[in-house]
Amino acid sequence: MIAVSGRGGLIGWHLRTVLHAEGRPWIDVDLRTTSGPAAVRGLGAVDTAIHVAGISRGSDHDVRDGNVELARRFVSALDAAGARPRRLVYANSGMRGTNPYTEGKSRAAAVLAEAAARWEAEFVDLVIQNVFGEHGTPYHNGVTQTFCHRIARGERPTIDSDDVRTFVHAQDVAEALSGWIDQAELDRRGTTVSVPDLARRITAQAEVYRRGEIPALDSPFERDLFNTYRSYASVLEPVHPLTASTDHRGTFTEIVRAHGGPGQTGVSTTAPGVTRGDHFHRRKVERFVVVQGEARITLRRVLTDERRTIRVSGDRPVAVDMPTLWAHSLTNTGDTPLVTLFWTNELFDPARPDTIQDPA
The missing domain is CATH 3.40.50.720 (NAD(P)-binding Rossmann-like Domain)
Structure with missing residues (x-):
């Protein structure tokens, strides 16, 4: 002890x-x-x-x-x-x-x-x-x-x-x-x-x-x-608007513009009513962008009851960065599969994942 x-x-x-x-x-x-x-x-x-x-x-x-x-x-x-x-x-x-x-x-x-x-x-x-x-x-x-x-x-x-x-x-x-x-x-x-x-x-x-x-x-x-x-x-600006370029082919939206260093991007699907995440990071920078569906992002400062809730939609994509030492989760609040893009500033290392389970 x-x-x-x-x-x-x-x-x-x-x-x-x-x-x-x-x-x-x-x-x-x-x-x-x-x-x-x-x-x-x-x-x-x-x-x-x-x-x-x-x-x-x-x-x-x-x-x-x-x-x-x-x-x-x-x-x-x-x-x-x-x-x-x-x-x-x-x-x-x-x-x-x-x-x-x-x-x-x-x-x-x-x-x-x-x-x-x-x-x-x-x-x-x-x-x-x-x-x-x-x-x-x-x-x-x-x-x-x-x-x-x-x-x-x-x-x-x-x-x-x-x-x-x-x-x-x-x-x-x-x-x-x-x-x-x-x-x-x-x-x-x-x-x-x-x-x-x-x-x-x-x-x-x-x-x-x-x-x-x-x-x-x-x-x-x-x-x-x-x-x-x-x-x-992040207290003042928890959400970053994204700019879409549209022409006869469709729409292109830049998710992350990182000025150097390694990075890793992934995509997930989440069934209706399902929550993923419920963990926090001590060091890494992580960005969420919902591109299809409706979702709720919940953040809780570790070891406290201080919480923030952010509603996001694939109809209006925005970037939400997860603060370090805040447990976070992503819940599909819609009726269709949720599609989310994830970016982190470092390559995932299974030996040192910097992902600690903790409910948001």
């Missing part, structure tokens, strides 16, 4: 999606309540404890001492349950500069290290910086989230720094926290760019995507950046 703090933050949610994809059970530790039966229920069986919760906003005192207090509460909850985890992992995002936040995170690391020594557990102090990913909070979770939020709304990003930083995607951080990869691999997956270049890349992707086209996704960073941008853009 795994104990996790900080369930509601960017890293905490991405960590839980990775554990969910792996089928590994976990317990959310609510550090607002660390006493009484509810606070420790199930923690006695914990063999891995992952501390993600942190405070990054508030007075100097709140930020510095608050992060230390959260670490103490996490340890206290485990102690109260009689847990003796074999592995204690810390999402240490406070390694840059000297300020109340970094001081608090450093002192929190010391609290956790002492507990790990007492439990005779492996202590993993995972250093993470400049994390970005789907559904982060703009103006709070970092410059990437803020840029994506503003650009998706047609606003110009405010660039007030020429800093060169190394950015890492939240799914990579989650894999490191869960034990899939180590610190060295996490560092290797980081991409170093300047803040102005980051804004330029997101803006360029947005300009292509507003035309209903897929930008060049020629590196994992570009793919992850695009998926992060889509998590903001």
Whole structure:
């Protein structure tokens, strides 16, 4: 069993999606309540404890001492349950500069290290910086989230720094926290760019995507950046109109215009009343286009009840892109067979299908 703090933050949610994809059970530790039966229920069986919760906003005192207090509460909850985890992992995002936040995170690391020594557990102090990913909070979770939020709304990003930083995607951080990869691999997956270049890349992707086209996704960073941008853009524009060219022969409609990289296209038929899908993807970009029949596309953000429903018809084909980390399904709501075209940005790999069953 795994104990996790900080369930509601960017890293905490991405960590839980990775554990969910792996089928590994976990317990959310609510550090607002660390006493009484509810606070420790199930923690006695914990063999891995992952501390993600942190405070990054508030007075100097709140930020510095608050992060230390959260670490103490996490340890206290485990102690109260009689847990003796074999592995204690810390999402240490406070390694840059000297300020109340970094001081608090450093002192929190010391609290956790002492507990790990007492439990005779492996202590993993995972250093993470400049994390970005789907559904982060703009103006709070970092410059990437803020840029994506503003650009998706047609606003110009405010660039007030020429800093060169190394950015890492939240799914990579989650894999490191869960034990899939180590610190060295996490560092290797980081991409170093300047803040102005980051804004330029997101803006360029947005300009292509507003035309209903897929930008060049020629590196994992570009793919992850695009998926992060889509998590903001898809709320505003979930459907991309398609343009048909018609002459005496009939009609031609371009489904996907991708600017480089691999891709795979397929076609499916679905009987009336039947639903296909009910899964989500962690990384891949997927597009649906219904070309015959009537259908309902249902999307649900993983680990939540947040849902979206989109009605589509082959009489008026549109492109609908599936956001990463959203379970999705396609239901034939008509009386005739449904014909749907599918496109993904990567070739299907049976060894790593990136398709996790989850009802929409």
